[in-house]
Amino acid sequence: MSAGTHTDLILSATFPAMPSHDAGTPGWVMLAYLVAGVCFILALRGLSSPVTSQRGNRLGMIGMAIAVVTTLLVAFGAGELGRDGPGDTRYLVIDQLALLEILAAIAIGAIIGLVTARRIAMTAMPQLVAAFHSLVGLAAVLVGAAAFLNPEAFGIATRLTPIAEPSLLLIKPLSRLELGLGVAIGAITFSGSVIAFLKLNGNMTGAPILLPCRHLINLGTLAAILVLVAWFTQDQSPWIFWTVLALSFIIGFLLIIPIGGADMPVVVSMLNSYSGWAAAAMGFTLENSAMIITGALVGSSGAILSYIMCRAMNRSFLSVIAGGFGAVASSGGGEAIDRPYKRGSAEDAAFLMRQADQVVIVPGYGMAVAQAQHILREMADLLKKEGVKVKYAIHPVAGRMPGHMNVLLAEANVPYDEVFELEDINSEFAQTDVAFVIGANDVTNPAAKTDKSSPIYGMPVLDVEKARTVLFIKRSMGGAGYAGVDNELFYRDNTMMLLADAKKMVEEIVKALA
Amino acid sequence: MDFISILSIFVLACFVGYYVVWSVTPALHTPLMAVTNAISSVIIVGALIAAAGAASPLAKWLGLLAVVLASINIFGGFAVTSRMLAMYKKKERAE
Numbered sequence: 001m002s003a004g005t006h007t008d009l010i011l012s013a014t015f016p017a018m019p020s021h022d023a024g025t026p027g028w029v030m031l032a033y034l035v036a037g038v039c040f041i042l043a044l045r046g047l048s049s050p051v052t053s054q055r056g057n058r059l060g061m062i063g064m065a066i067a068v069v070t071t072l073l074v075a076f077g078a079g080e081l082g083r084d085g086p087g088d089t090r091y092l093v094i095d096q097l098a099l100l101e102i103l104a105a106i107a108i109g110a111i112i113g114l115v116t117a118r119r120i121a122m123t124a125m126p127q128l129v130a131a132f133h134s135l136v137g138l139a140a141v142l143v144g145a146a147a148f149l150n151p152e153a154f155g156i157a158t159r160l161t162p163i164a165e166p167s168l169l170l171i172k173p174l175s176r177l178e179l180g181l182g183v184a185i186g187a188i189t190f191s192g193s194v195i196a197f198l199k200l201n202g203n204m205t206g207a208p209i210l211l212p213c214r215h216l217i218n219l220g221t222l223a224a225i226l227v228l229v230a231w232f233t234q235d236q237s238p239w240i241f242w243t244v245l246a247l248s249f250i251i252g253f254l255l256i257i258p259i260g261g262a263d264m265p266v267v268v269s270m271l272n273s274y275s276g277w278a279a280a281a282m283g284f285t286l287e288n289s290a291m292i293i294t295g296a297l298v299g300s301s302g303a304i305l306s307y308i309m310c311r312a313m314n315r316s317f318l319s320v321i322a323g324g325f326g327a328v329a330s331s332g333g334g335e336a337i338d339r340p341y342k343r344g345s346a347e348d349a350a351f352l353m354r355q356a357d358q359v360v361i362v363p364g365y366g367m368a369v370a371q372a373q374h375i376l377r378e379m380a381d382l383l384k385k386e387g388v389k390v391k392y393a394i395h396p397v398a399g400r401m402p403g404h405m406n407v408l409l410a411e412a413n414v415p416y417d418e419v420f421e422l423e424d425i426n427s428e429f430a431q432t433d434v435a436f437v438i439g440a441n442d443v444t445n446p447a448a449k450t451d452k453s454s455p456i457y458g459m460p461v462l463d464v465e466k467a468r469t470v471l472f473i474k475r476s477m478g479g480a481g482y483a484g485v486d487n488e489l490f491y492r493d494n495t496m497m498l499l500a501d502a503k504k505m506v507e508e509i510v511k512a513l514a
Numbered sequence: 515m516d517f518i519s520i521l522s523i524f525v526l527a528c529f530v531g532y533y534v535v536w537s538v539t540p541a542l543h544t545p546l547m548a549v550t551n552a553i554s555s556v557i558i559v560g561a562l563i564a565a566a567g568a569a570s571p572l573a574k575w576l577g578l579l580a581v582v583l584a585s586i587n588i589f590g591g592f593a594v595t596s597r598m599l600a601m602y603k604k605k606e607r608a609e
Contacts, residue, residue, distance in 0.1 A: 025515075030515075036556070037527070040553045040556070041527075041530055041531075041534060043549060043553065044531075044534045044535065044538065044546070044549070044550070045534050045537070047538045047539070047542045047545060047546050047549070048537045048538055048539060049539060050539070050541070050542065050599070050602035050604075053542060053545065053599045053602070054596065054599050054600070056549075057545075057549060057592060057595050057596050057599060058596075060549055060552060060553055060592060060595075061592050063553070064552070064553065064555075064556065064588055064592070067556050067558075067559055068558060068559070068562065071558075071559045071562045071563065072562060072566075075562055075563055075566035076566065098565070098566055098568065098574075099566075101565065101578060102562060102565050102566065102578065102581060105565065105578045105579075105581040105582045105585065106581060106582075106585045107585075108582050108585070109581065109582045109583065109584065109585020109586040109587075109588070109589060110585050110586075110588075110589040112582075112586045112590070113585060113586040113587065113588065113589030113590030113591070113593065114589050114590065114593050116586070116590050116594075117589070117590045117591075117593035117594035117597060118593065118597070120594065122598070122601075125544055125548075125594075125598075128548075128590075128594065129544075129547050129548060129551060132548075132551045132552075132586075132587050132590060132591055133551060135555075135583045135584070135586055135587045136551065136554050136555055136557065136583075136584070136587055138580075138583055139555065139557050139558070139561060139580040139583040139584045139587070140557055142561065142564075142576045142577070142579055142580035142583070143557055143560035143561050143564055143576075143577070143580050145573075145576050146560075146561075146564030146567075146570075146572075146573040146574075146576040146577045146580070147560065147564065147573075149570045149572055149573035149576070150564065150567045150569045150570035150573035150574075152567075152569055153563055153564060153566070153567030153569060153573070154560070154563055154564075154567075174517060268547065269547070272547055272550055272551065275551070275554045276550065276554050278554075278557070279554045279556060279557045280524060282557055282560050283520075283524075284520055284524070285560070286559065286560055286563070287515045287520055288559055288560075289515075289520075289523050290556055290559065291556050291557065291559055291560070292520060292523050292524045292527060293523065293527040293530075294553050294554060294556045295524075295527075295554070296524055296527030296528040296530070296531050297527060297530070297531040297534070297535075297550065297553070298531075298550040298551075298553065298554040299528070299531065300528055300531030300532050300535055301531060301535045301546060301547075301550045302547075302550070304532065304535045304536060305535075305543060305546070305547070308540075308543075394540075394541075396540065401543075401544060401547060402540070402543035402544060402546075402547065403540060403541060403542060403543030403544035403545070403546070403547075404544055406540070406541040406542070406543070406544065407544045407545070407598055407601070410598070410601040410602045410603070411601050413601075413603065415603055415604055416541055416602050416603065416604065417604055419541060421540050421541075
């Protein structure tokens with residue numbers, strides 16, 4: 001037995017529940033984490049098609065089970081199996097209590113999680129995802145704090161004077177860097193997601209809140225965090241750690257409050273990305289491949305989604321992050337309200353659609369707010385019975401998160417092969433008799449193609465105006481869309497405005513069709 | 515594992531993530547967010563280690579709290595994902 005192992009044994013006698021990482025992680029443990037990581041990759045791979053997605057999700061669960069069970073086995077002494085045999089009896093007695101506490105904690109989480117998942121309305125999915133992000137962020141912060149308080153358990157410390165009572169634990173500088181960054185990202189994820197949640201849930205105004213010289217404050221705070229993390233690698237003082245934590249909470253808050261409701265898809269995906277990087281940073285600290293693989297997957301997933309969302313709005317990521325979009329709503333829209341437009345009734349709409357060969361439905365956030373997806377599908381069913389072809393056109397930023405509309409339509413039993421993305425359906429509007437816009441606005445505005453002065457100029461939009469008739473459901477002619485611009489579409493000759501609540505209007509159309 | 519091996523895993527995983535995520539169909543972007551949410555709770559590994567460590571009571575309680583939070587996410591995330599995925603159906607089913 002080498003001298004190193006001997007010290008380990010004394011240490012594990014002093015701190016019974018401490019897994020001895022220093023002795024090196026056994027091969028089977030590393031293998032198990034690798035398998036978990038591969039399961040997670042396959043889980044995402046499964047999402048390439050709705051057919052394989054369920055299987056992918058199950059693989060994800062299996063991967064998580066493997067990671068959790070492996071960790072528990074290692075933490076409770078099984079890691080010693082095949083090395084020195086199981087620990088003595090005293091060691092196991094103490095562990096059982098801790099194990100019970102942990103299982104209880106998992107059970108509490110499981111109940112809360114499962115109940116929430118079952119009860120949540122599909123329209124509330126963006127809030128739920130934001131809330132879940134905040135939990136990942138907070139968990140990362142707590143793990144980071146625990147690792148800082150008890151670095152030995154995480155195998156990231158060296159004891160300068162072993163066994164002596166006021167012994168000095170020195171955390172490895174590299175681990176301190178990972179810890180600092182992990183905690184900072186986790187805290188930003190947490191407070192940012194809380195704000196995103198409040199905005200999406202309507203507890204807080206969706207309008208951007210602009211502080212004076214916010215860019216200066218934000219950049220200053222970020223710089224301070226980075227300097228402190230760098231300093232932390234040189235100096236292990238607790239105040240640095242806690243200051244980094246506090247500043248990160250604040251910056252997460254400051255970063256999200258100036259961002260308006262329409263930019264929430266980008267924010268939600270960005271926070272998704274952050275939660276991944278936080279997990280990855282913790283994975284570095286723990287030298288755990290499952291965490292690193294997952295962190296990288298989630299991090300790139302969120303980053304790609306943010307990119308897709310920004311591209312769909314023709315805005316740079318930086319301008320979204322800087323915030324303030326939509327703050328100048330209704331400026332210049334005042335006189336436009338007097339322009340003449342055609343107004344129609346539910347009966348007119350029903351008549352037009354019944355005569356049509358093809359109807360393309362363009363849903364937007366307004367459909368989600370009005371919960372109109374079910375009645376909309378009923379309308380589509382009635383039209384199909386009349387021999388009308390019905391398709392759905394989805395803009396990438398319709399709704400409050402990526403894929404929001406698809407989920408709502410799926411909830412209403414709309415077959416996914418009737419639902420098309422922007423680039424697949426845009427050429428079809430010219431051969432479409434009726435474009436039925438429900439709850440969407442900016443994503444149909446032709447000004448994005450023609451008016452260089454428009455704030456949404458250059459944004460890819462659905463070419464609904466090319467359809468023979470456009471039916472546009474809107475509550476009133478007053479308010480503009482989230483970008484704060486008037487929609488030229490309203491005043492076109494081939495547009496008929498249906499001014500009412502989306503759900504009520506569709507209900508009336510259904511009555512007229514039946 | 516030394517730092518370079520870990521970094522290698524990380525960098526390669528980023529590339530895997532890049533290609534895998536681009537292959538996800540846009541219709542499933544919401545389930546993608548929900549499931550990435552669930553798997554990023556693999557951070558529970560760290561929480562479990564903290565909760566099992568007896569050296570610092572505070573660290574242990576922080577760990578237990580993190581276990582609860584991560585479990586909410588794991589169970590909630592996977593459950594809500596499968597609930598959503600179950601809704602995606604092809605044409606000519608039922609009715």
